[in-house]
Amino acid sequence: MAESLAKDMGFEAQSAGTNPGQKIAKNAILVIEELGIEIKNQYPKSIDNINAESFNKIISMGCGVKCPNLVISEDWGLEDPFGKSIDFYRKTRKKIQSLLQQLSQTQTDA
Numbered sequence: 052m053a054e055s056l057a058k059d060m061g062f063e064a065q066s067a068g069t070n071p072g073q074k075i076a077k078n079a080i081l082v083i084e085e086l087g088i089e090i091k092n093q094y095p096k097s098i099d100n101i102n103a104e105s106f107n108k109i110i111s112m113g114c115g116v117k118c119p120n121l122v123i124s125e126d127w128g129l130e131d132p133f134g135k136s137i138d139f140y141r142k143t144r145k146k147i148q149s150l151l152q153q154l155s156q157t158q159t160d161a
Contacts (some may be wrong), residue, residue, distance in 0.1 A: 052079050053112060053147050055090045060151055063106075071095030076133055078140040
């Protein structure tokens with residue numbers, strides 16, 4: 052969700068995890084598409100396949116995961132919505148949007 056929301060706001064972004072699933076969660080697709088944002092071309096990626104040096108910031112969503120091989124710029128401390136209700140996914144989407152808005156504002160002010 053974060054990758055598609057960030058790209059929609061004009062950020063260059065990639066999302067990756069320490070233990071990515073086989074496909075994007077159905078509820079994640081639904082809540083992003085509710086905003087008219089296309090997410091179906093995305094796929095789960097491992098942090099091992101991301102060139103971390105090509106990004107200015109690496110932001111952890113939280114979810115209780117540690118990434119010893121990455122320098123984390125920020126940790127947003129979000130609870131992983133996987134397996135939770137569609138409403139929980141919507142709340143998580145809203146939190147990500149708010150945090151991205153704050154990040155955008157911080158970059159504008161810099």
